[in-house]
Amino acid sequence: MQFLQQTINGITIGSFYALVALGYTMVYGVLKMINFAHGGMFMWGAYIGLTVTTGLVALVGYASPWALVPTLIAVMVAVAGIGVLVERVAYRPLRTAGRLAPLISALGMAFILESLARNVYGASWKTYLPGLVPGGRVALLGNVRIxxxxxLVLLVSFLLMALLYLFVYRTRVGTAMRAVAQDHEVSRLMGIDVDRIIATVFLIGPGLGGMAGLIVGTYYGSFDFTLGWSFGLRAFIAAILGGIGNIPGAMLGGMLLGIVETFAAGYISPQWKDVIAYVILIFILIFRPTGLLGERVAEKL
Amino acid sequence: MMRKLLLIAFALILIVPVLSGCKREAGPIKIGVQLPLTGDFAYEGQGMLKSIQLLVDQTNAAGGILGRKVEIFVEDDAGDPGQSSQVAQKLVDAGVIAVIGAYNSSATEPASVIYNEAGILHITPSSTATRLTEKGFKRFFRVCFLDDRQGLFAAKFMKEVMGVQKIGILHDNSTYAQGLAEHTKRYAEQLGLTVAFYDAINPADKDFTPILTRIGGAGLDAVYFTGYHAQGGLLLKQTGDLGLKIQWIMGNACNNPELIQIAGVENAAGTFVTTEPLPKDVNTPEARKYVEDFKARYGEEPASVWWMMAAEAFNVIRYAIEQTKSTDPGVLAEFLHTQAKNIPGITGTIIGWDEKGDRLGTIHVAYVINEKGEFILYPQQPSP
Known part of the structure; x- marks a missing residue:
């Protein structure tokens, strides 16, 4: 019984990692660059969501889960805007500058986003208003509850992954993205506007990240400006584990990391959770250095 | 001509230190404040700073101490041990005679070494880890009480008031929380309780459902959490989300309204908190004046006992300077160790300090969170 409950706990944590990991994987797939600022964008999703929901609730006078629908749209648009801006200001000028410079630029953006959030919203813990999150629990098999x-979180995660997958593999823009992922120069010669494709990636990745921020923020109800690091780092590891650049891989990596962490914390001790989880991950990477699904390097995205 | 200029320059070099030397004599009394103004503990740090600022301004408006103004030097350690050493060095370089801080024991520990070497009077308002006063630092004091006292209180409360037998203890591996957990475990076992669960969470986590699921299946009568309120609130919320029935008791770092905000009222109700009393529950004229003045200036009540303790730390420094007519840290420390007895403090009468710098006595009480999400002094308290 406890095993089943722990599995549900693990899948929930894992789906958050997976949602955030999608953003890392998309950018890496196209640019071969690790966008460390992704955690910061994710965190901004939580903050913007807080502002929008608080405003909406003040406007209509009561809190309802329906407020999350317009909030979600606002958050995705706003964070996608941040993403495009960051790409334009901090990454595009460095695109031909080798691998190290954009990496440092991304780390810098991560710090900037974090400090901005702290200075704008303050350092204290923020809480979403009660009543925004659909309540209720379903009892499965006796004491096990979901x-x-x-x-909802699980459904949204899988739906998004499926949509993203279809977008990348079944649309013209998606095909162009895969082309850019393989070779910028040849894509340009084929008439693809590489800058626009990359901007699109920075529209979708951070948009998803912002959405994940809103979901994590409302699910746990409280957060502070360090949210980006704690989830961002785990999600990044999940992306590597699943095979960075691979969309189903990000999902798989996130789930696996969440479940391993949960079992380590639940059956051994939360103090040893990270040691156990990462020893297992290192072993997986020793045997599969490209990650679980990161095999076909040429077709990556 | 050149020679003349050189001569003037030389004369200036000689005069300037003399002038500044004169200034130092009549200058303000410099007191350092090291608190977490950002980071996890920023809420506490900011409130504590407000408290100190209130007393400093009141003191200066009344003519200062010994006719000299008080100037405070504020540094932010973010609750981080590494940053703590850096800002401690900055305060030493600024030439302060005394320091109030830090908030959490992990930050106070490295700073105390630096202040000790510099010979500065160091008073922590809120760091309760026992080992801080085990280092033989002659100028280190606290105005709060040891974790050891709180551990004993918590064990007694569980046994005498709650009447439980099989308990669990959960900490977060910080200096403070682990210390409190160890003391509670020791006293609980001495009182004949069974500690059937003892573990720690990682405070950087958001999701504690794995460990909660395990606690829920362990058949415990009560669980004592010794960590901080941000995690305490999440523990209560997720206990509710999982539909578990766990009787929580939380330590004094959870004595904060944000705990209830994070947990949600329905999840927090029925939780006990062992702590020093809230400012509004201290019944001395000094305490009431402090609460009134705080409200008048900031438009809010002092929300936690640590804000009051920060004011108390300043109060003690002021008292010691006034009594000894000295600003020498050595003289002040000697006075606090040997002569300061039954000082009328903001947090109740200060009986005095022992040779290690620990405040004597205790003022711990148990609160319960009611259905409206308020901390209520629990009607039953264990024997003193």
């Missing part, structure tokens, strides 16, 4: 919110 909350409506957990089911």
């Amino acid at each position: 909350s409506v919110m957990q089911v």
Whole structure:
């Protein structure tokens, strides 16, 4: 019984990692660059969501889960805007500058986004208003419970992954993205506007990240400006584990990391959770250095 | 001509130190404040700073101490041990005679070494880890009480008031929380309770459902959490989300309204908190004046006992300077160790300090969170 509950706990944590990991993987797939600022964008999703929901609730006078629908749109648009801006200001000028400079630029952006959030919203813990999150729990098999919110999070995660997959593999823009992922120069010769494709990637990746921020923020109810690091780092590792650049891989890596962490914390001790989880991950990477699904390097995205 | 200029320059070099020397004599009394103004503990740090600022301004408006103004030097350690050493060095370089801080024991520990070497009077308002006063530092004091006292109180409360037998203890591996957990475990076992669960969480985590699921299946009568309020609130919320029935008791770092905000009222109700009393529950004229003045200036009540303790730390420094007519840290420390007895403090009468710098006595009480999400002094308290 406890095993089943722990599995549900693990899948929930894992789906958050997976949602954030999608953003890392998309950018890496196209630019071969690790966008460390992704965690910061994710965190801004939580903050912007807080502002929008607070404003909406003040406007209509009561809190309802329906407020999350317009909030979600606002957050995705706003964070996608941040993403495009960051790309334009901090990454595009460095695109031909080798691998190290954009990496440092990304780390710098991560610090800037974090400090901005702290200075704008303050350092204290922020809490979403109660009543925004659909309540209720479903009892499966006796004491094992899954909350409506957990089911929603899982559904949204899988739906998004499927949509993203279809977008990348079944649309013209997606095909262009895969072309850019393989070779910028040849893509340009084929008439693809590489800058625009990359800007699109920075529209979708951070948009998804912002959405993940809103979901994590409302699910746990409280957060502070360090949110980006704690989830961002884990999600980054999940992306590597699944095979960075690979969309189903990000999902798989996130789930696996969440479940391993949960079992380590639940059956051994939370103090040893990270040691156990990362020893296992290192072993996986020793045997599969490109990650679990990161085999076909040429077709990556 | 050149020679003349050189002569003038030389004369200036000689005069300037003399002038500044004169200034130092009549200048303000410099007191350092080291608190977490950003980071996890920023809420506490900011409130504590407000408290100190209030007393400093009141003191200066009344003519200062010994006719000299008080000037405070504020540094932010973010609750981080590494940053703590850096800002401690900055305060030493600024030439302060005394320091109030830090908030958490992990930050106070490295700073105390630096202040000790510099010979500065160091008073922590809120760091309760026992080992801080085990280093033989002659100028280190606290105005709060040891974790050891709180551990004993918590064990007694569980046994005498709650009447439980099989308990769990959860900490977060920080200096403070681990210390409190160890003391509670020791006293609980001495009182004949069974500590059937003892573990720690990682405070950087957001999701504690794995460990909560395990606690929920362990058949414990009560669980004592000794960590901080941000994690305490999440523990309560997720206990509710999982539909578990766990009787939580939390230590004094959870004595904060944000705990209830994070947890949600329905998840927090029924939780006990062992702590020093809230400012509004201290019934001395000094305490009431402090609460009134704080409200008048900031438009809010002092929300936590640590804000009051920060004011108390300043109060003690002021008292010691006034009594000894000295600003020499050595003289002040000697006075606090040997002569300061039954000082009328903001947090109740200060009986005095022992040779290690620990405040004597205790003022711990148990609160319960009610259905409206308020901390209520629990009607039953264990024997003193």
